[in-house]
Amino acid sequence: MLRFVDRPLGSLLLKAAGANLFIATFAAAILILRSESPSAAEFFHVYAVSLIYSFCCGGLAWASICFAERRFRRFPRGVRILVVTLLCVLSGAIGQFIGSAICLLTNIDGRGASSVTFSRTLLADWVYAPILALIAACFGLLLYACDMLLRNLEAAATRLKDKELREERLLKLRAEAELKALQARVNPPFLFNTLNTIASLISEEPEKAEEMTEKLSTLFRYALSADREGHVRLAQELHILREYLDIEQVRLGEKLRYLIDLEPGLDHVQIPPLLLQPLVENSVQCAIARREEGGSIEVRVRRLGERCLLEVVDDGPEFSGEPADSALRNIRQRLAATYGAEHRFSILRLNGKTAVQIEIPLQKDSSQSLFELQSFPFYSDKVH
Numbered sequence: 001m002l003r004f005v006d007r008p009l010g011s012l013l014l015k016a017a018g019a020n021l022f023i024a025t026f027a028a029a030i031l032i033l034r035s036e037s038p039s040a041a042e043f044f045h046v047y048a049v050s051l052i053y054s055f056c057c058g059g060l061a062w063a064s065i066c067f068a069e070r071r072f073r074r075f076p077r078g079v080r081i082l083v084v085t086l087l088c089v090l091s092g093a094i095g096q097f098i099g100s101a102i103c104l105l106t107n108i109d110g111r112g113a114s115s116v117t118f119s120r121t122l123l124a125d126w127v128y129a130p131i132l133a134l135i136a137a138c139f140g141l142l143l144y145a146c147d148m149l150l151r152n153l154e155a156a157a158t159r160l161k162d163k164e165l166r167e168e169r170l171l172k173l174r175a176e177a178e179l180k181a182l183q184a185r186v187n188p189p190f191l192f193n194t195l196n197t198i199a200s201l202i203s204e205e206p207e208k209a210e211e212m213t214e215k216l217s218t219l220f221r222y223a224l225s226a227d228r229e230g231h232v233r234l235a236q237e238l239h240i241l242r243e244y245l246d247i248e249q250v251r252l253g254e255k256l257r258y259l260i261d262l263e264p265g266l267d268h269v270q271i272p273p274l275l276l277q278p279l280v281e282n283s284v285q286c287a288i289a290r291r292e293e294g295g296s297i298e299v300r301v302r303r304l305g306e307r308c309l310l311e312v313v314d315d316g317p318e319f320s321g322e323p324a325d326s327a328l329r330n331i332r333q334r335l336a337a338t339y340g341a342e343h344r345f346s347i348l349r350l351n352g353k354t355a356v357q358i359e360i361p362l363q364k365d366s367s368q369s370l371f372e373l374q375s376f377p378f379y380s381d382k383v384h
Helices: 009-033 040-071 077-106 118-186 188-204 206-228 234-255 277-289 322-342
Strands: 256-262 295-304 307-314 344-350 353-361
Touching: 009 040, 040 077, 040 118, 077 118, 118 322, 188 206, 188 234, 206 234, 234 256, 234 277, 234 295, 277 295, 277 307, 277 322, 277 353, 322 344, 322 353
Parallel strands: 256 295
Antiparallel strands: 295 307, 307 353, 344 353
């Protein structure tokens, strides 16, 4: 389909024809109403002349508007309006000259001109050029404003529809992620290992067993409440990571070493719930539990201008297997649904370490959430 300025040419021509017909009808009606003895014949005569001038001036003005939109679309709006105004004034003057020539050649206005008087009459009609130029500029700017308004409304409707689709997709993905996260909490290996560890501590270290029970309760409470949260504070997510890693550290002992480092001032940054936990869980399973020597996990949060960098680093092998692939795929989909093109997700392998980096826009909120922790520890460069 032939297009002009990202719109079908046929649609532009129909709009131009409709606008010119309206202007011609309006001008003819004004002239007839001012006539002392209006008649049908006089109306059609005046209407024919109005059509000629309207299509000559209006057609050139509409073409000028399209030209300005195509050539000056990257310029500021004020510059585009100034260019459109000047081009419409010029179109009105040129259109008046062409319209007068057509009327004289066709004798439609009853003034028939010979070859001798043609140029003289044409020059005499030039006195009306400023009037038609002013009319063309006024109607041209009006049509230009209406066209801009319609396009802005169409763009807003498109953005709203895209946002609704993204939110719908995000809700679905979040529900899936929360279900998988909850299943991960209650899957037999994790639950059995945790309860077995608690049972072994009850007689020897009851206080530590009680502490682990509280941490396990916090994990369940967070997973169950996450389905009611669109975003959570970064401090909450990091607190949950610490609870999870503390439980695993009791089970794995010195095999698991971790560091959580949050740059001051970023504790209220908003992120989707359960965004980092699957990455940390993958690191525990792939980099720590399967190796006799164990390994270390680092979770770092940094500010990059108006953006936030989240990084999970471990010194084990690359993520592999269906659970890891599924978790990474789900995180990618959730980030795309939440932030669109404003996020960055990358997996790097440097110096024997695997680093997963997530870069998102800074979003801060001081409001209370449904899942409210009593206190958030200050995270610094401290290895556990």
